Amino acid sequence: MPQWIEISLHVDGEAAEAVATELQRWCHQGVAIEQANIESGKYDDGDEIPVETLIVRGYFPNDAEAEEKRLQIERALIYMSMMLPMPKPQYKIVEDEDWAHAWKKHYKPIRLGTRILIRPLWIDVEPKPDDIVIALDPGMAFGTGTHPTTQLCLEALERMITPSLDVVDLGCGSGILSIAAAKLGAGKIVAVDIDQLAVDATIENAQENEVAEKIHTHQGSLDTLITSARRFDLLVVNILAKIIIEMCDHKLGQLVRPGGRAIFSGIIEDQRTDVEAALRQTGLEPVTHYQQGDWILIEAKRSID
Amino acid sequence: MAKKVKAVVKLQIPAGKANPAPPIGPALAQHGINLMGFCKEYNAKTSNRIGEIVPAEITIFQDGSFRFRLMSPPTSFLIKREAGIEKGASNPITDHAGTLSREQVRKIAQVKMDAGDTNALNMDAMMKQIEGTCRQMGVHVVD
Numbered sequence: 001m002p003q004w005i006e007i008s009l010h011v012d013g014e015a016a017e018a019v020a021t022e023l024q025r026w027c028h029q030g031v032a033i034e035q036a037n038i039e040s041g042k043y044d045d046g047d048e049i050p051v052e053t054l055i056v057r058g059y060f061p062n063d064a065e066a067e068e069k070r071l072q073i074e075r076a077l078i079y080m081s082m083m084l085p086m087p088k089p090q091y092k093i094v095e096d097e098d099w100a101h102a103w104k105k106h107y108k109p110i111r112l113g114t115r116i117l118i119r120p121l122w123i124d125v126e127p128k129p130d131d132i133v134i135a136l137d138p139g140m141a142f143g144t145g146t147h148p149t150t151q152l153c154l155e156a157l158e159r160m161i162t163p164s165l166d167v168v169d170l171g172c173g174s175g176i177l178s179i180a181a182a183k184l185g186a187g188k189i190v191a192v193d194i195d196q197l198a199v200d201a202t203i204e205n206a207q208e209n210e211v212a213e214k215i216h217t218h219q220g221s222l223d224t225l226i227t228s229a230r231r232f233d234l235l236v237v238n239i240l241a242k243i244i245i246e247m248c249d250h251k252l253g254q255l256v257r258p259g260g261r262a263i264f265s266g267i268i269e270d271q272r273t274d275v276e277a278a279l280r281q282t283g284l285e286p287v288t289h290y291q292q293g294d295w296i297l298i299e300a301k302r303s304i305d
Numbered sequence: 306m307a308k309k310v311k312a313v314v315k316l317q318i319p320a321g322k323a324n325p326a327p328p329i330g331p332a333l334a335q336h337g338i339n340l341m342g343f344c345k346e347y348n349a350k351t352s353n354r355i356g357e358i359v360p361a362e363i364t365i366f367q368d369g370s371f372r373f374r375l376m377s378p379p380t381s382f383l384i385k386r387e388a389g390i391e392k393g394a395s396n397p398i399t400d401h402a403g404t405l406s407r408e409q410v411r412k413i414a415q416v417k418m419d420a421g422d423t424n425a426l427n428m429d430a431m432m433k434q435i436e437g438t439c440r441q442m443g444v445h446v447v448d
Binding site: 004006014017018020021024025027028029030031032033034035038040041042043044045047049057058059075076079080082083084094146147149240241242266268 | 309310311313314317319322324326327331339342350352364366367380381382392393395397438440441442
């Protein structure tokens, strides 16, 4: 199991910027700066919270280069201490699993649409007779059912899936949408993601939900699918507006058979017109859209000819 | 009733690339918020700023919900970009990492003032702060 080294310093506002800059250089993907003086519940939403002490935290892998990074950071802090008061950094070993586990504790069963009930793998539920229960271990992949973009998709699937419909789930993440489609009665489902972690999560979750024989999961991209020349009754894309628009430039619409339908999620309200324009370019006509908070789901159709 | 604040965390991370690895995972998971939800929303809102460091200030409430706002890039990032340098001096007292004109400092100050996420009251005060950061980085400011 990989480990991380956490380095943290308690500093004032002025020093925080300098320390963060230095840690940013050596630590993995940036830094976190937390206000240390907040007593939970003391302030209401909207209150001005005074900035007194800040905790700057960075992380680097506990590997062969860790000691060298630590020395570089300490050297930089010594120079900084000539200009600003600078405390000694504190170090802590952090297991790679810790935060994934911490997040799971807060993950509860949720009901979506009229019949869909999503439960974490580790929690038992008592479903109603016609409930469709999806058991999910989101692992590190996206798609936990708690996000509006996923919820909009699940509700759309509940409306649109009819028996033996062929579905493609592009950017399958945890596999939640493919599994829902399978349980709602779809025919064959192809689930694709460029991330191998997501592919593994989908396969495991499909087995856990006893729908693995209906879902063909593989690592790949839009291009792989276009080349395969297979066309689908329903295309499901829950990614992000920017990627949807990019895929439209790569013949995304061709995945849908003439007369077939598609749903697109992961779109913020003010990106809707751009996405709709891109969809038209690739032969998909937006039919309607649904909204939850800032998020939009667009339903589109490919014309018969 | 207003929501009670549990914690305020600022993440300085590359635009469009948030994922559950450190620093985001450990920083947010300890407060029990939806990690994937944050990553997805952050990436959606910063996808047009790839290549920049775009800080997000996250306010976490006692009920487990959260809200975040994007901020202007860190001053040091803007200084490096404007001066065309990869990094600041390791020893800012003896080493010279690069040079900025007063006009370039003003340009950076304008970015920070426009974003409205600074405590500086006016342009002069903002420029003084930026010059202070320049000093810490070994970047000289010339007229």
